[in-house]
Amino acid sequence: MEQVYLVAGVSAAQNRVEVLVREHQTKLARYLRRMVGDADAALDIAQDVFFSAYRTLQKEPERPLTAGWLYKTATNTAISYLRRKKIVRFLPFDRDREVRSLRIDECSAASIDLQAAMSRLPADQAAAIMLTSYAGYSSQEAAAILGTTADAVRQRVCRAMRTLRVVMMENM
């Protein structure tokens, strides 16, 4: 009897994760790729995020998991990935290589500028600008995701804009 219950629980979790994946995987993977600057790492982190969603739903099937929960987990995982990466980053920063790694059909000027700025931003500023301007959350929602205040998010956005503006002027 218990086994039957478990199977039912598992499949419910699977269904809900599948709905989440179908709805959010593209947006979340793009968001993560901007954050970490690497498509493979982004896909790995996206998988981690959905897997932890699955684990959470297995434990608490009734828990409402929203897009905000996914972005929160994704942001935290990406930030810790960036911190780890910083320690072992042997390769020098090479803008041309980074541009080439973007696909040719998305080599828009805006895309190149944003990616160049992203690689210079500290993780907290990168998360603030990506959650607001890119993912479309308000500063209050982003503050809830990042566990800080709305004004702090706006400040980080402002500092990120400063860097972005410098990059845009350099490439002019």
Next chain:
Amino acid sequence: MREPLHQEIEALAGAIALGEASDADRRRYREHIAGCAECLQSLGGEHELERTAATVGAARDSEIWAPDGRNVFIARKRRPAGVLNFGAGFVLTAIAFALGLHYTTIAQPARMAPVASDVIAVHDANPAPSLQLPRRLVVLHHVVQYARAPMVLPNPPHSGNPHTATVQKPSQIAMVTVYPQVPRTQNVTPQDAAQPNWRTVSRMTTTAISETAPQHFTSAESLQIDSLRRAQTTRDAAPIGGDTAINPQPPMIAYAEGAEGTTVFEVMIDERGAPAKCVITQSSGYRFLDDAVCRAATKAHYTPKTVNGNPVPGVYRDAFTFRVNDNVVDGLPRPIHLH
């Protein structure tokens, strides 16, 4: 750490960039930058902040990359943890080689194990369709033809009879033909020839290369896209003066080199229609051709992009193909007529 005043201004600037500022906030920001050169220089005015923020949206909207066709939850093979990326992996492998031992297995932590094999079995049977939004990349293709060196170089590298040079290069599209505006008489002085004055002599066709992502829409998605289309009428930025508006002038060296290639570029147009920036997104292989295109593109005048009639910053994308025209008659190149 900055003083509280500047922290407050930064928060205001962030609010303006995110479109969350009230009129009072905007006024407060304007008053501050009127007296603070540092903020004005590093952040710019309200419009500048909004324009910078719009770059992020433009970057997002230009993206087409997506997890390839499958569910990321099941489709990915696990890789070593991020810490053990290229550098550390390489070092560990080198040590393993040096010791003649297979330590590489240690470099792959327990995470390498396939994740949730039970889930894989269930999901594999019914892979979720990936969400791929359509995207059209329209590149207008202008072809610029120009004559080979003999007629414009002050000292022609070879003195062959131009009448015999009738080799016609195959080209797909001929649209703009440009040749040096020199007198039809044959006694061209070296000074005149050294400074050719380019002009467009014929216009043939406009063509668009479009690239559309595979479209597998459910009816619900199509409906959603239709409703989005209806909600806003958008007109893209365009040069004023039609197809001749951008008229690149290849330098003398283009002759000598016989430089051919395609330059794809983007011009960022601000809400007043002024070109703010030109970026080469695909080089022709010749710096001077790319430079000529960008120089011409930033000289042109544009109509700004409009959304529901309101001008907004936008991007104009275009391409020029340069071809050498060997079909020279009476010292002047003939436009290559193509269908």
